[in-house]
């Protein structure tokens with residue numbers, strides 16, 4: 662019987678699918694390296710959230726054949742170590758695209774309409790906040806997406822067709838001729854930062870994107886501009902975001918991700934009224950989570966049934 666290491670939050674539908682097929686499920690109890698090494702040592706498969714699969718953790722695995730990533734970002738999994746060890750890594754591609762894009766737009770609207778701030782005021786009985794707190798429409802504003810992969814594309818579609826926004830995109834890796842003409846590409850990041858009312862990065866985290874939103878790039882934003890982040894915490898330099906917010910150089914920032922997760926309650930961003938945060942929840946709608954969980958379950962079952970799972974992202978040595 663194959664053993665699968667699963668996250669505690671794994672959906673019932675995926676658990677039932679796997680146990681009905683005879684797999685044994687073991688819940689991961691902690692995310693420190695020692696606990697991970699122990700937990701991985703005798704399982705055949707893993708459904709991985711954001712805990713770190715370092716070379717040492719992968720090395721400790723004696724029977725591991727597949728890591729099915731419960732999402733699309735995979736910077737927490739050392740692919741080289743998986744290649745060496747013959748471990749296949751798959752992604753739940755397409756399952757949470759809409760959910761993450763919709764969350765970016767939700768954060769944008771919350772920032773434009775000052776939802777968190779007004780909620781705080783009305784609870785305190787400050788009815789007059791309705792005349793004091795300035796809010797804005799999305800209509801006619803410029804939404805700038807850094808990156809136009811599946812999530813970026815979904816986000817700009819919602820912004821353009823749902824909220825009548827103009828769309829700018831900066832992405833040096835795509836063939837621009839393949840995109841519709843309501844998308845205008847900029848040649849530089851600075852140009853996008855300067856012309857957008859809302860800037861939203863939709864990027865994987867890697868050496869090229871680490872702190873792409875930093876003091877310098879943020880300094881090109883419009884005064885009053887809104888900065889979003891539903892990608893990864895280290896896409897933006899939190900200190901630079903804090904400074905820009907505190908000095909009123911930008912209007913608001915809203916992030917679903919943090920440089921350290923979970924963030925501590927004393928994270929300086931939380932002291933600012935013009936910052937809105939959510940706890941990395943963009944992909945956690947019921948709809949997305951169910952699709953992601955089933956994707957992982959199918960990937961694992963496909964591999965052990967001799968079929969090629971969808972969306973393998975590495976080259977394991979067999």
Ligand SMILES: O=C(O)C(=O)CO
Nearest residue numbers: 732733734761943944
């Ligand atoms: O799919 C992922 O990797 C996510 O973190 C979605 O927010």
